[in-house]
Amino acid sequence: MKKRKIGTISVVVKDYDEAIRFYTDKLGFKLIEDIKLDNKRWVTIAPEHNSETSILLAEGVTQEQKKTIGNQTGGRVFLFLHTDNFWRDYNNMKSKGVVFLEEPREENYGTVVVFIDLYGNKWDLIEHKK
Numbered sequence: 001m002k003k004r005k006i007g008t009i010s011v012v013v014k015d016y017d018e019a020i021r022f023y024t025d026k027l028g029f030k031l032i033e034d035i036k037l038d039n040k041r042w043v044t045i046a047p048e049h050n051s052e053t054s055i056l057l058a059e060g061v062t063q064e065q066k067k068t069i070g071n072q073t074g075g076r077v078f079l080f081l082h083t084d085n086f087w088r089d090y091n092n093m094k095s096k097g098v099v100f101l102e103e104p105r106e107e108n109y110g111t112v113v114v115f116i117d118l119y120g121n122k123w124d125l126i127e128h129k130k
Helices: 016-026 063-068 086-095
Strands: 008-013 030-036 041-046 054-059 077-082 105-107 110-116 122-128
Touching (some): 008 016, 016 030, 016 041, 016 054, 086 110
Antiparallel strands (some): 030 041, 105 110
């Protein structure tokens, strides 16, 4: 039987350093890797050091790549940040200036709110019902 998982998801960003600051300072993510390559960097972040999935911050360089910054899914929610304590994370993120597009709401699957990253990509912050 195969065991498979999604290891890394790429997010196109305008600038490596400003993206690192946003994700680590405002969302509390951990910087996992920052490796300088020939003309780019391999920068990965994750909510925790032991996360199974990480995000590769990929600096957009071509016009086509730059057009996708902040709108990688055509306006739909792009990423889903799961938490074990919604109100802790929501209040912490709000106090650090993260922009929320709505008020938190209760759904049949849990507590959720939509926020945007520094470029406008939409995220859900979710605490699933146990």
